[in-house]
Amino acid sequence: MTDQPAFYDDLAGCLAEAWRRLEEGAAHQSGFHAPALATIGRDGAPRLRTVVLRGVDRASRTLRVHCDARSDKAAEIAADPRVALHVYDAAAKIQVRIEGRASLHGQDALARAAWAASRPLSRVCYGTVPGPGTPLPAGGAYALPEDAAAGEAGFAEFRVVVLTAARLDFLYLARQGHRRALFRWDGEAPAATWLAP
Ligand SMILES: Cc1cc2nc3c(=O)[nH]c(=O)nc-3n(C[C@H](O)[C@H](O)[C@H](O)COP(=O)(O)O)c2cc1C
Numbered sequence: 079m080t081d082q083p084a085f086y087d088d089l090a091g092c093l094a095e096a097w098r099r100l101e102e103g104a105a106h107q108s109g110f111h112a113p114a115l116a117t118i119g120r121d122g123a124p125r126l127r128t129v130v131l132r133g134v135d136r137a138s139r140t141l142r143v144h145c146d147a148r149s150d151k152a153a154e155i156a157a158d159p160r161v162a163l164h165v166y167d168a169a170a171k172i173q174v175r176i177e178g179r180a181s182l183h184g185q186d187a188l189a190r191a192a193w194a195a196s197r198p199l200s201r202v203c204y205g206t207v208p209g210p211g212t213p214l215p216a217g218g219a220y221a222l223p224e225d226a227a228a229g230e231a232g233f234a235e236f237r238v239v240v241l242t243a244a245r246l247d248f249l250y251l252a253r254q255g256h257r258r259a260l261f262r263w264d265g266e267a268p269a270a271t272w273l274a275p
Contacts, residue, residue, distance in 0.1 A: 096174045115162075140243070141240075148209030
């Protein structure tokens with residue numbers, strides 16, 4: 079059959095393709111740039127929101143996103159580190175779902191490095207007053223730091239979320255037959271298997 083990608087019948091290739099797409103999403107705007115991150119709400123119900131992928135390291139199976147310490151997601155991760163991440167790139171016809179645990183970093187070396195590498199425009203968000211999720215009397219009844227210097231104060235609220243993947247579910251949609259593969263690192267040894275799509 080023609081037009082099959084190299085990873086089509088190659089389990090290790092599917093995993094490599096998933097990480098390659100995630101790395102690409104962290105590096106620049108692509109179909110993998112803004113996945114959905116799921117946490118467990120304080121009431122046990124799932125909570126979901128879009129986040130920007132800021133960094134990916136396939137060797138440690140970690141993905142990095144940034145958030146505000148005052149946000150619901152930060153509180154939810156602090157209370158229960160189990161998270162999931164979902165992304166679907168319609169152009170690539172690839173869905174990746176990751177389950178794992180997240181850790182929150184603030185005021186440490188990791189947070190300082192991520193803050194230093196982020197653009198002033200992104201830093202300003204962490205100086206929002208009142209904090210994210212606070213009810214407002216009107217849509218515009220909140221303030222952002224006036225300038226970049228004032229924006230530096232936002233570092234106090236800046237948090238890096240590091241998600242370590244325990245499972246990765248890869249799905250490729252193809253006319254000639256979909257391909258789905260599951261990769262696990264939550265057992266004694268890494269495991270990989272094809273799944274019925
Ligand atoms: C394209 C896009 C990218 C976003 N990126 C982030 C992000 O990287 N970090 C973040 O905390 N919120 C981001 N948001 C906002 C979240 O989706 C969410 O609305 C907000 O963080 C509040 O979520 P929470 O109350 O569950 O914590 C983004 C929203 C959109 C639409």
